[in-house]
Amino acid sequence: MAMKTKGLGDLLAGNIIFRSLNIACTVLITFLLTRLMGTGGYGVLSLLVANAAIFNLLTCLGAESGITYHYASGIQRKSSLFSIAYLVILFQIAMIVLAEGIYHAFSGQYFLGEWNEDNSLLWGLLYFVSIVIIDKYQAFFNAAHLYTMVNRIIFLASLLSLLVFFYCYFFYPSGNDALYLKIFILASVLQAAYMVLAFHQKTKQPLSFGRIEKSNWKVFFSYSIIVLITNIIQFLAYRVDYWFVDYFHGKEQLGIYSLAVKLGQVLWILPLLMAGILFPRIAADKTEEEETIWLKLIRVANVFFLIAAALAALLAGWIIPMMAGKAFSESVIPFIYLLPGLLFFCFNIIFAAYFAGKGLLKINLAGSVLCLSLVLIGDFLLIPHFGIKGAAIASSLAYTAAGIHHLYRFASYKKLPVLSVVIINRDDWNAVTHYLRKYTGRT
Structure with missing residues (x-):
C-alpha cells in the first residue's frame, strides 16, 4: 500500500511541475498575441479556437472518454481501440468538410476561416484535424498512465510557440494577423x-488496426455517447457567451472578453491535471486508500485555489493592462467577476472525473444541464444591456451552481459531511509538509 501512496505523490508532483511551466508559457503566449494582434485579431483567433472546439465535440462521439475508460480498464483490445479512434477521426474530417460546404453555400463565409486570407479554409481545416488528433492521443496517454510524458510534450510545444511569438514581437512585428494565426496553427500540427x-x-x-466486432461498437459507445452529450452541453456552457458577445457587441468586445476568460481558466489547470490522472485510475479500480489520499489532495488544493483567486483579483488591474496593453484594460472587471464561479467550478472538474471513472455519468449530465441552463438565462438577460460584464456575471453564477451541485453529490455518494470534503485539517497539513520536505531534500 505504501508504494501506491508514494507513487501517487510522485506522479502528482512531477506533473504539477510541467503543468506549472505550461501555464507560464500559455499566459505569456496569450499576452504576446494580444499585443501582436490587437482586440479584433485576438477576437478572430478566439472564435476560430471556439468554433473548432465545438465542432470537435459535436462530431467526436465521446471517443476520448471512451478511449480512456476502455483502455485503462482493459475491457477492449488495444488494436480495436485504435481502429475505432481512427475511424472517428476520418468521420470528423468528413463532417467538417461537408459542414463547411453547406455553411459557405448559405453564408458566403467559412465556419473555421473567418479571416482575410484566400486559403483561410485550408488553414482552418488543418487546425481542426490537429486538435482532433491531439484529443485522441491525450486520451491514449492518460489511459496508459503516461501523464508526465504527455504533459512534457504539451509544455515543449507551448515553449516552442512562445519562442516563435517572442521573436515575432521583438524582431518581426509585421502587424499581419494571418501570419500569427498560421504560426498558431502550425504549432498545433507539430504537437499532434x-x-x-x-x-x-x-x-x-x-499503429495497427484490429477487427471491430459489433459488440465492440456497442460496449464502446454505450459509455461514450452519454459522455458526448454531457461534454457538448458543458462546452456550450463555456462558449455560448462568446457567440452572444460577438452578436450583440462585435469582435472587439469579444477579443477583450475572451482574454478575461482565457486568463481566468488558468485557475483550472491544476484541477484538470488532477482530473486527468483521477479518471483512468478510478476506472482501473484503484483502492479505497488511494481515494482517501485524493480527498486529502483536494482539500489541500482548495486552499491554493482560494489563494490564487484572491491574488489574481488583487493584481489583475495592474497585470492585464501592463502585459496585454491598455486596449485590454476592459478585461479586468469581467475577469474579477468570473473568479468566484471559476473557483467553485474546480469542484465540478475534479468530481466529474471521479463520477466518470465510477460510471456514474448521469450525475455529470445533470450538472452540465444545470450549468448551461443558467448560462443561457443569464446571457439572454444580461449581455444585451451589460455587455461583457453581464457575460462574466452570468457565467460566474452558473459555474458556482454547477460546482456546488457536484460537491453535494460527491459528499452524498461517499456519505460524508460536505464541509469535510472542503475544509483542510491537521492530517492534510502533515501530508503537505511531508511532501515538501521530501521534494526539498529535508527528509
Missing part, C-alpha cells in the same frame, strides 16, 4: 504529429 510518434514509440505498440 509528435504526440502520435511519441506514444507508439514509448508503448511499443505499432
Whole structure:
C-alpha cells in the first residue's frame, strides 16, 4: 500500500511541475498575441479556437472518454481501440468538410476561416484535424498512465510557440494577423504529429488496426455517447457567451472578453491535471486508500485555489493592462467577476472525473444541464444591456451552481459531511509538509 501512496505523490508532483511551466508559457503566449494582434485579431483567433472546439465535440462521439475508460480498464483490445479512434477521426474530417460546404453555400463565409486570407479554409481545416488528433492521443496517454510524458510534450510545444511569438514581437512585428494565426496553427500540427510518434514509440505498440466486432461498437459507445452529450452541453456552457458577445457587441468586445476568460481558466489547470490522472485510475479500480489520499489532495488544493483567486483579483488591474496593453484594460472587471464561479467550478472538474471513472455519468449530465441552463438565462438577460460584464456575471453564477451541485453529490455518494470534503485539517497539513520536505531534500 505504501508504494501506491508514494507513487501517487510522485506522479502528482512531477506533473504539477510541467503543468506549472505550461501555464507560464500559455499566459505569456496569450499576452504576446494580444499585443501582436490587437482586440479584433485576438477576437478572430478566439472564435476560430471556439468554433473548432465545438465542432470537435459535436462530431467526436465521446471517443476520448471512451478511449480512456476502455483502455485503462482493459475491457477492449488495444488494436480495436485504435481502429475505432481512427475511424472517428476520418468521420470528423468528413463532417467538417461537408459542414463547411453547406455553411459557405448559405453564408458566403467559412465556419473555421473567418479571416482575410484566400486559403483561410485550408488553414482552418488543418487546425481542426490537429486538435482532433491531439484529443485522441491525450486520451491514449492518460489511459496508459503516461501523464508526465504527455504533459512534457504539451509544455515543449507551448515553449516552442512562445519562442516563435517572442521573436515575432521583438524582431518581426509585421502587424499581419494571418501570419500569427498560421504560426498558431502550425504549432498545433507539430504537437499532434509528435504526440502520435511519441506514444507508439514509448508503448511499443505499432499503429495497427484490429477487427471491430459489433459488440465492440456497442460496449464502446454505450459509455461514450452519454459522455458526448454531457461534454457538448458543458462546452456550450463555456462558449455560448462568446457567440452572444460577438452578436450583440462585435469582435472587439469579444477579443477583450475572451482574454478575461482565457486568463481566468488558468485557475483550472491544476484541477484538470488532477482530473486527468483521477479518471483512468478510478476506472482501473484503484483502492479505497488511494481515494482517501485524493480527498486529502483536494482539500489541500482548495486552499491554493482560494489563494490564487484572491491574488489574481488583487493584481489583475495592474497585470492585464501592463502585459496585454491598455486596449485590454476592459478585461479586468469581467475577469474579477468570473473568479468566484471559476473557483467553485474546480469542484465540478475534479468530481466529474471521479463520477466518470465510477460510471456514474448521469450525475455529470445533470450538472452540465444545470450549468448551461443558467448560462443561457443569464446571457439572454444580461449581455444585451451589460455587455461583457453581464457575460462574466452570468457565467460566474452558473459555474458556482454547477460546482456546488457536484460537491453535494460527491459528499452524498461517499456519505460524508460536505464541509469535510472542503475544509483542510491537521492530517492534510502533515501530508503537505511531508511532501515538501521530501521534494526539498529535508527528509
